[in-house]
Amino acid sequence: MGDRPLADDELVARAKQGDTRAYGTLVEEHQTIAFRTAYLVTGSAADAEDAVQDGFVKAYRALGRFRPGAPFRPWLLAIVANEARNRRRSAGRRERLALRAAADPLSGGAVPSPEAALLDAERREELLAAVNELGEDDRLVLSCRYFLGLSEEETSSALGWRRGTVKSRTSRALDRLRERMGVEA
């Protein structure tokens, strides 16, 4: 059972001792979610990549301030997303990111799940268009919560909003989306 992957807190503890290999494992585990979060914030893949790289370096150097036992992912996302926001600000750009559906989400011979059948292609396009038309904050909070599957705590860290704010903005964004979609609550 020696091959069992180490949990984040064990990896963090080792990284704190200067074990960069352990930190490398943390980077590999979290870089996709970190990149997607940064991409939602910056709207640019190049800026997101820089934000992720700098964020991981800064997080490593700040490990001494990381509270033992606390979850690593929200803390990391806060640092990466902050880097992403700084980049967007310094670029003087508020590029509007339009999320796109993958060309064929069901390709590769996948059998449509019952869930997939629930949301046919037409309705998917309609829903995506409605999300893209929402205001920046609404789109960000819904993307973090539902598209990236971040928890409220992680969304709070990533967007730099307090937890109560995440909750209230999510609910308001859902209301506005319902209005656009003509769905009843």
Place this chain on the structure above:
Amino acid sequence: MTELERALIQLGRGLSFPEAPDVSERVLARLREPAPRRRRVSRRALVLAFAVLALAIGAAMAVPPARTAILDFFGLRGATVQRVETLPTVPRPSESALDLGRPVPLAEDGRPLVKIPEVLVPAALGRPDAAYTSAESYGMQLTLVYEPGEGVPESPYTGVGILVTEFVGEGATRYVEKLADAGTRVERLQVGPYPALWLEGGPHFVIFEQEGMVFEDEGRLAGNTLLVERNDVLVRIEGEITRARAIEIAESLR
């Protein structure tokens, strides 16, 4: 979970994100380089920097469009006040938008029943009408609410009489930042042995910050406020009250 939420989750699974690049090698290579050392700023450099800043402020003030530039800073260890010419515009908050967290019950003596190392209640205000607590990523927050009443007018900014907020715990030392415009008087003072800041006369803006990460909350304007730094607890007293009354309230905290 509603049908709409389920549909969003499902939509998310089919979204096209650019492929996440593998940065692990580059990150590890950078970690092998020595960490950039914090630069020590010499006194001379500091004096020079202030001189340049003063010039920059002077220049900015001479050019009307640049007047939103930062005018000056006031700081406690736990809070900084940044003076700006123009405040951001924000909608007037409704009481529910105050978003104070989870309500907590009060004991018979009016003290909130909450697991916080040091709960401070101002004896000068009597029993609070309500108390709320919230665990934020930057620490614990406890808020005592006093409804308007005799000598306590309703605040146009909060919709209640007086708000006493305590920021407690690790990292509680630097997370309230405010923007004050030229109409706000900012004064440094002492409340007993504790350093304090008094903001009066104009609205200011509340922002949260921790370790360089700025929490741009749903901004709200705030009225007269006394900030007192009591060791690890930053106490914030807000309401349409005078400086003397705010100090009296702060001195009665126990």
